[in-house]
Amino acid sequence: MLAVKEPGNYNLVIMAIASINPATGETLKTFTALTAEQIEEKLQLAADTFRTYLRTTFSDRKPLMMRAAEILETRKHDFGKIMTLEMGKPLKAAIGEAEKCAWVCRYYAENAEHHLSDQIVETNAQKSYVHFQPLGPVLAVMPWNFPFWQVFRFAAPALMAGNVGLLKHASNVPQCALAIEEIFASAGFPKGAFQTLLIGSDAVEGILNDPRVVAATLTGSEPAGRSVAATAGKQIKKTVLELGGSDPFIVMPSANLDEAVTTAVKARTINNGQSCIAAKRFIVADDIYDEFEKRFVEEMRALKIGDPMDETVEIGPLATPQIVNDLDEQVKKAVASGARVLTGGKKIEGRGNYFEPTVLVDVDFNAPVSCEEIFGPVAMLFRVSGIDEAIRIANATPFGLGSAAWTNDATEQAKFIDGLEAGAVFINGMVASDPRLPFGGVKNSGYGRELAEFGIREFVNIKTVWIKD
Numbered sequence: 202m203l204a205v206k207e208p209g210n211y212n213l214v215i216m217a218i219a220s221i222n223p224a225t226g227e228t229l230k231t232f233t234a235l236t237a238e239q240i241e242e243k244l245q246l247a248a249d250t251f252r253t254y255l256r257t258t259f260s261d262r263k264p265l266m267m268r269a270a271e272i273l274e275t276r277k278h279d280f281g282k283i284m285t286l287e288m289g290k291p292l293k294a295a296i297g298e299a300e301k302c303a304w305v306c307r308y309y310a311e312n313a314e315h316h317l318s319d320q321i322v323e324t325n326a327q328k329s330y331v332h333f334q335p336l337g338p339v340l341a342v343m344p345w346n347f348p349f350w351q352v353f354r355f356a357a358p359a360l361m362a363g364n365v366g367l368l369k370h371a372s373n374v375p376q377c378a379l380a381i382e383e384i385f386a387s388a389g390f391p392k393g394a395f396q397t398l399l400i401g402s403d404a405v406e407g408i409l410n411d412p413r414v415v416a417a418t419l420t421g422s423e424p425a426g427r428s429v430a431a432t433a434g435k436q437i438k439k440t441v442l443e444l445g446g447s448d449p450f451i452v453m454p455s456a457n458l459d460e461a462v463t464t465a466v467k468a469r470t471i472n473n474g475q476s477c478i479a480a481k482r483f484i485v486a487d488d489i490y491d492e493f494e495k496r497f498v499e500e501m502r503a504l505k506i507g508d509p510m511d512e513t514v515e516i517g518p519l520a521t522p523q524i525v526n527d528l529d530e531q532v533k534k535a536v537a538s539g540a541r542v543l544t545g546g547k548k549i550e551g552r553g554n555y556f557e558p559t560v561l562v563d564v565d566f567n568a569p570v571s572c573e574e575i576f577g578p579v580a581m582l583f584r585v586s587g588i589d590e591a592i593r594i595a596n597a598t599p600f601g602l603g604s605a606a607w608t609n610d611a612t613e614q615a616k617f618i619d620g621l622e623a624g625a626v627f628i629n630g631m632v633a634s635d636p637r638l639p640f641g642g643v644k645n646s647g648y649g650r651e652l653a654e655f656g657i658r659e660f661v662n663i664k665t666v667w668i669k670d
């Protein structure tokens with residue numbers, strides 16, 4: 202990529218921005234990427250809008266965000282359909298995603314003022330306190346896997362804090378990107394408070410170099426995160442990175458095995474296996490390993506695969522043919538290094554990007570696949586002698602996003618909470634995001650947090666005020 206030094210030089214190449222139905226391969230719609238002039242207009246609009254929007258109060262913004270929530274709920278079936286058609290998640294889950302976006306809008310509409318109210322601190326001043334102020338236009342580079350949720354969990358706090366948003370969404374979900382822009386416009390936010398930029402990733406560097414853009418958040422892969430953080434770093438702009446994961450799911454002898462197995466299958470196959478916080482490595486204590494393996498394989502085999510528009514289908518297609526090929530490659534490499542396939546293991550031939558739900562055992566710890574992110578319905582099972590080995594293997598990955606441990610032993614629970622290197626530890630449950638709890642990772646899973654009070658404080662000036670009469 203050419204270095205971009207001057208604002209206005211967006212280093213554009215012609216990009217394919219298209220909706221392609223992953224269940225059929227049919228191209229539904231194609232879009233032309235924005236020209237440099239169009240990008241320029243949108244950046245200027247964002248900067249102009251921010252100048253007045255930052256003066257609005259929480260009471261001004263709250264009804265707009267509540268209205269966005271209402272639109273999401275009223276039209277959840279339409280939005281769900283767009284998501285399913287563009288990236289293949291089962292329709293039921295897509296409708297649930299629209300509902301969850303309404304939840305995050307309401308959460309920040311109701312709590313933003315509290316999270317950003319002045320915090321008095323006793324010092325030697327007459328009065329000293331912390332005051333929070335918006336920063337300006339923030340660029341959000343987002344992935345396709347939760348095409349609404351990822352965007353709303355950035356946009357709801359950002360807009361409630363008084364920032365304005367610029368969305369560069371993944372190139373395979375342009376209709377989702379445009380629908381989200383329309384939701385904020387219909388909710389009554391000022392023109393320019395939230396804009397979708399239909400651009401390829403080649404344009405991101407130039408936009409980040411532009412002084413009107415003050416910060417960036419990226420949810421996506423490690424290479425994309427490195428690239429955006431490097432550009433932002435050169436410009437001394439704040440970034441939040443939500444990157445990949447290879448989450449462990451640990452099961453100890455005291456766990457409720459029925460619940461653990463069923464949750465494990467769900468945790469691996471949610472979103473057709475394409476979730477950053479999907480459980481990817483199942484680490485099971487020796488005493489219960491054989492029973493867990495038997496039941497886990499049975500439940501993976503029983504999953505209903507098919508058209509994601511069919512509400513009884515549990516696994517739809519993967520989002521792109523490239524993801525199927527990458528998965529196929531990872532499974533082949535695992536097998537070449539000694540792994541055994543207990544079920545599945547290959548692409549499903551025919552129309553659409555389908556891959557069989559797969560269980561791998563005997564994966565060599567030295568093979569890179571043992572700790573890489575596997576983005577699809579492929580699980581790896583590991584047998585361990587006890588808790589120390591479980592924690593050691595769980596941490597043997599460059600990632601540190603979520604983790605789950607199943608045990609009813611309080612001492613073990615405390616040891617997992619303390620010892621797992623991850624942004625979240627779920628005990629006897631499946632890792633999930635919740636507007637009330639912070640979300641983010643350590644190690645190569647990124648830095649910064651989304652959601653809760655931590656998320657809304659990422660893109661504000663935390664201003665110290667010190668007053669002496």
Ligand code: NAP
Pocket residue numbers: 342343344345346347351369370371372373400401402403405406420421422423424425426428429442443444445446476477478574576602642646647
């Ligand atoms: P991706 O290829 O990194 O794409 C994510 C976004 O980054 C897209 O908008 C993409 O645009 C853009 N992008 C890609 N390369 C870029 C670059 N060099 N510079 C600037 N922008 C760039 O990831 P994905 O395949 O869409 O999503 C899957 C990944 O996201 C997985 O690793 C998953 O774990 C991670 N994820 C993390 C979280 C979390 O919260 N931690 C949540 C969901 C997903 P184009 O589409 O135009 O290439």
